[in-house]
Amino acid sequence: MKKMLRMYAALGFLLASTSWADAPHGGRILESDGIRAEFFVNEAREVELRFLGDEHEVESVGERRASAIVVHASERTELSFEAKGDALVSTAALPDGDGYTIVVRIATREGEKPRNFRIAYHAEACDECNRPEYACICEHSEHGGH
Numbered sequence: 001m002k003k004m005l006r007m008y009a010a011l012g013f014l015l016a017s018t019s020w021a022d023a024p025h026g027g028r029i030l031e032s033d034g035i036r037a038e039f040f041v042n043e044a045r046e047v048e049l050r051f052l053g054d055e056h057e058v059e060s061v062g063e064r065r066a067s068a069i070v071v072h073a074s075e076r077t078e079l080s081f082e083a084k085g086d087a088l089v090s091t092a093a094l095p096d097g098d099g100y101t102i103v104v105r106i107a108t109r110e111g112e113k114p115r116n117f118r119i120a121y122h123a124e125a126c127d128e129c130n131r132p133e134y135a136c137i138c139e140h141s142e143h144g145g146h
Ligand SMILES: [Zn+2]
Pocket: 126, 127, 128, 129, 130, 131, 136, 137, 138, 139
């Protein structure tokens, strides 16, 4: 019960905040120059990218496209993405384990120079916020409110 109450308290905090922590699936928000996307790893270890509007509502994929490079044990693996519902989803799963780097490249349309987002991928849950470490909001709370 106590645990439950703590959870509600944490939820209340998240709902009250308008920071970039408002990711629809509890993933990590990637923001740069006309792009605001949520990076989320699903249970099949596929990367899901959802594109967000000003209120962090999910927008349709439209013409946006993405690719990613996984740098794992000094090997570089390219991931492609295809539209599935409201997300761009990687066509292959991430390598086993974590502690590696993922560079996600997103463009708003074909032919546009993509923006690169570097993510240190750590999958274990954070003790404080219970989110996966790649999406942890604790150490970033000072950036809240944009
Ligand atoms: Zn945390």
